[in-house]
Amino acid sequence: MNKQNQGPLVHIVKRGVMPWYFGWSIRALAIVLALVACGIISSLVTGENAVEIYTAIIDGSFGSKRKVWVLLQNVAMLLCVALALTPAFKMKFWNLGGEGQALAGALASAACMILMKDMPNALVISCMVITSILAGALWGAIPAVFKAKFGTNETLFTLMMNYVAMQIVAYYSVVWENPKGSGNIGVINPNTMVGWFPQVGSSKYLLNIIIVAVLTIGMYIYLKYSKQGYEIAVVGESERTARYIGIKVDRIIIRTMLISGAICGIAGLLLVGGTNHTLNADIVSGRGFTAVMVAWLAKFNPIWMVFTSFLLVFLGRGAGEIATDFGLNQAFGDILTGIILFFIIGSEFFITYKISFRKSGRKEDK
Amino acid sequence: MFDFIVSFFPRAIAQGVPLLYGSTGEIITQKSGNMNLGIPGVMYVGGICGVIGAFVYEQSLPSPDALNPVLAVLVPTLSCLISSLLMGLLFCFLTVTLRANQNVTGLAMTTFGVGLGNFFGGSLIKLAGADIPFLALSATSNCFKKSLPVADKLGWFGEMFLSYSFLVYLSIAIALVASYIINRTRTGLHLRAVGENPNTADAAGINVNRYKYMATCIGCMIAGLGGLYYVMDYASGIWANNAFGDRGWLAIALVIFTIWRPNVGVLASFLFGGLYILHMYIPSGMNLAVKELYKMLPYVVTIIVLIISSMRNQRDKQPPASLGLAYFREER
Numbered sequence: 199m200n201k202q203n204q205g206p207l208v209h210i211v212k213r214g215v216m217p218w219y220f221g222w223s224i225r226a227l228a229i230v231l232a233l234v235a236c237g238i239i240s241s242l243v244t245g246e247n248a249v250e251i252y253t254a255i256i257d258g259s260f261g262s263k264r265k266v267w268v269l270l271q272n273v274a275m276l277l278c279v280a281l282a283l284t285p286a287f288k289m290k291f292w293n294l295g296g297e298g299q300a301l302a303g304a305l306a307s308a309a310c311m312i313l314m315k316d317m318p319n320a321l322v323i324s325c326m327v328i329t330s331i332l333a334g335a336l337w338g339a340i341p342a343v344f345k346a347k348f349g350t351n352e353t354l355f356t357l358m359m360n361y362v363a364m365q366i367v368a369y370y371s372v373v374w375e376n377p378k379g380s381g382n383i384g385v386i387n388p389n390t391m392v393g394w395f396p397q398v399g400s401s402k403y404l405l406n407i408i409i410v411a412v413l414t415i416g417m418y419i420y421l422k423y424s425k426q427g428y429e430i431a432v433v434g435e436s437e438r439t440a441r442y443i444g445i446k447v448d449r450i451i452i453r454t455m456l457i458s459g460a461i462c463g464i465a466g467l468l469l470v471g472g473t474n475h476t477l478n479a480d481i482v483s484g485r486g487f488t489a490v491m492v493a494w495l496a497k498f499n500p501i502w503m504v505f506t507s508f509l510l511v512f513l514g515r516g517a518g519e520i521a522t523d524f525g526l527n528q529a530f531g532d533i534l535t536g537i538i539l540f541f542i543i544g545s546e547f548f549i550t551y552k553i554s555f556r557k558s559g560r561k562e563d564k
Numbered sequence: 565m566f567d568f569i570v571s572f573f574p575r576a577i578a579q580g581v582p583l584l585y586g587s588t589g590e591i592i593t594q595k596s597g598n599m600n601l602g603i604p605g606v607m608y609v610g611g612i613c614g615v616i617g618a619f620v621y622e623q624s625l626p627s628p629d630a631l632n633p634v635l636a637v638l639v640p641t642l643s644c645l646i647s648s649l650l651m652g653l654l655f656c657f658l659t660v661t662l663r664a665n666q667n668v669t670g671l672a673m674t675t676f677g678v679g680l681g682n683f684f685g686g687s688l689i690k691l692a693g694a695d696i697p698f699l700a701l702s703a704t705s706n707c708f709k710k711s712l713p714v715a716d717k718l719g720w721f722g723e724m725f726l727s728y729s730f731l732v733y734l735s736i737a738i739a740l741v742a743s744y745i746i747n748r749t750r751t752g753l754h755l756r757a758v759g760e761n762p763n764t765a766d767a768a769g770i771n772v773n774r775y776k777y778m779a780t781c782i783g784c785m786i787a788g789l790g791g792l793y794y795v796m797d798y799a800s801g802i803w804a805n806n807a808f809g810d811r812g813w814l815a816i817a818l819v820i821f822t823i824w825r826p827n828v829g830v831l832a833s834f835l836f837g838g839l840y841i842l843h844m845y846i847p848s849g850m851n852l853a854v855k856e857l858y859k860m861l862p863y864v865v866t867i868i869v870l871i872i873s874s875m876r877n878q879r880d881k882q883p884p885a886s887l888g889l890a891y892f893r894e895e896r
């Protein structure tokens with residue numbers, strides 16, 4: 199077993215700069231493989247053939263006009279949270295607190311709707327916008343201040359802030375419960391519709407979608423072309439370099455988290471004012487976590503995020519449709535989402551690294 | 565007051581044990597520099613695979629009386645351990661071998677694990693074509709719940725300290741052993757070196773990837789037992805979807821709260837267990853809302869500990885230095 203003179207059998211090297219389509223074709227391949235795996239698993243579980251499974255997945259998103267709107271609304275909301283997290287992630291600040299920041303925004307707008315129910319609609323809506331943005335920004339800034347001043351671990355801090363926000367919302371769900379004793383807030387102002395966003399066009403979801411579309415473009419420009427976006431990128435790449443060239447890292451961290459939290463707050467605002475018109479601790483329904491994956495899969499590029507959030511929502515709804523059609527549990531969607539994520543996460547390796555096998559000497563050794 | 569303690573203490577411990585398993589597993593994992601946010605998912609998977617094992621075993625019996633207590637404990641435990649090991653291997657393969665981002669992988673694993681638990685919890689009966697109305701494995705659960713026979717005879721002392729099942733004592737034993745290994749043995753020293761500075765560890769001849777794999781897989785298996793304890797003992801073998809709740813995240817909170825020390829985790833987990841159920845004991849009268857605020861306590865306490873430990877900046881009270889970073893030898 200003399201292996202002294204040989205290199206290892208498998209050697210991993212970092213790739214040089216590859217053309218942009220290289221990475222995306224590997225990712226597309228991973229998605230296709232993941233879909234095949236999902237089809238096989240679904241077939242095994244339901245006993246149906248693969249064609250019916252895929253038909254059901256597509257049917258879940260495009261089966262009817264209403265389903266298409268719901269799909270677009272879910273894409274928009276997920277995208278909104280993902281957009282919010284992006285500047286923080288670019289700065290290598292792991293903001294896992296999207297859930298809590300969006301909840302803070304949702305709580306603020308619901309509070310305006312409930313406490314100001316006798317005021318004119320325009321005033322209520324402007325208050326909702328301001329307070330929810332402030333609430334989200336505040337919730338995001340708390341971990342940022344401690345990170346900037348003391349280097350407190352932000353991943354864990356933001357994670358814990360989610361549950362604090364959830365319990366505060368649960369508290370107010372009981373305080374504002376309607377009807378009494380139900381333990382949850384029903385639809386707020388169902389008759390006067392105070393604080394409900396006006397309906398634009400044919401669907402109540404259209405306004406949300408437009409707002410998120412504007413945000414997407416805004417975030418793209420902000421990150422790519424503004425001075426602040428550049429500062430974020432520098433801090434993310436190397437904090438020492440940033441300090442050396444005179445960027446005040448503390449200020450960037452806090453400012454970026456204010457923006458991140460504020461956009462999460464907008465997501466909460468849109469959920470409460472735009473569509474649900476109610477508040478409960480589950481209103482963000484895990485988007486704060488899914489958005490982390492959306493943003494990461496798109497390599498923090500807002501435009502690609504449209505596709506990644508569409509992909510995840512599409513598959514989630516498709517899996518839900520399979521579950522309904524074949525009488526399975528709705529959690530089936532989570533399993534399929536997980537499998538697809540594993541494939542895409544794994545594929546990143548082959549984009550960044552190249553595996554080279556040892557050329558010769560293997561056979562003589564044996 | 566004394567009666568209150570005698571009734572409160574065992575319930576706090578029952579709540580604390582899943583947290584203790586989870587946090588011990590996560591501490592071992594994090595000591596190797598892997599931040600496994602998939603622990604909540606792993607605990608769900610451990611729980612549901614225990615249920616599946618028990619279900620298959622119970623269904624294979626000709627009659628409920630033929631239940632062999634040893635097998636009834638062994639089958640679910642093994643299926644729980646194997647499934648958690650697989651989850652650990654998946655995490656390691658993606659983050660260590662393929663160097664994927666640990667936060668993203670962990671969150672994906674949580675989505676997957678919670679989905680798997682709820683899916684099989686809701687569909688197992690339908691998939692297996694069994695003719696029982698709902699998933700209640702009370703026969704298996706009774707085997708898990710066996711406690712020392714002397715506990716009843718010793719009054720309050722027995723109730724407070726001896727009335728638990730073997731999984732409770734096992735959780736304490738694992739935590740103490742883990743603490744000993746991490747702080748007092750060479751293996752533990754190497755493990756900490758890998759978590760603090762993998763470059764140095766690698767230069768010293770420590771196999772970084774092997775330590776990361778071992779620590780994460782063992783950590784996942786321990787965490788999986790927490791899920792098993794929850795279903796089989798605490799919930800008496802009845803699986804309800806999402807009943808496990810946010811305990812997985814609390815376990816991660818506990819890791820910070822104990823500042824990465826499993827032996828402190830024994831007491832801290834019971835404290836968290838107490839905080840978790842404290843709201844049931846608050847004589848708040850008609851004000852249900854305040855109870856929701858009490859549920860916030862464990863998280864607030866964790867945040868405070870996190871802040872204080874970072875402010876004091878003592879070197880032995882910090883997270884492992886390379887926590888959350890993938891290691892690639894050729895990258896300096």
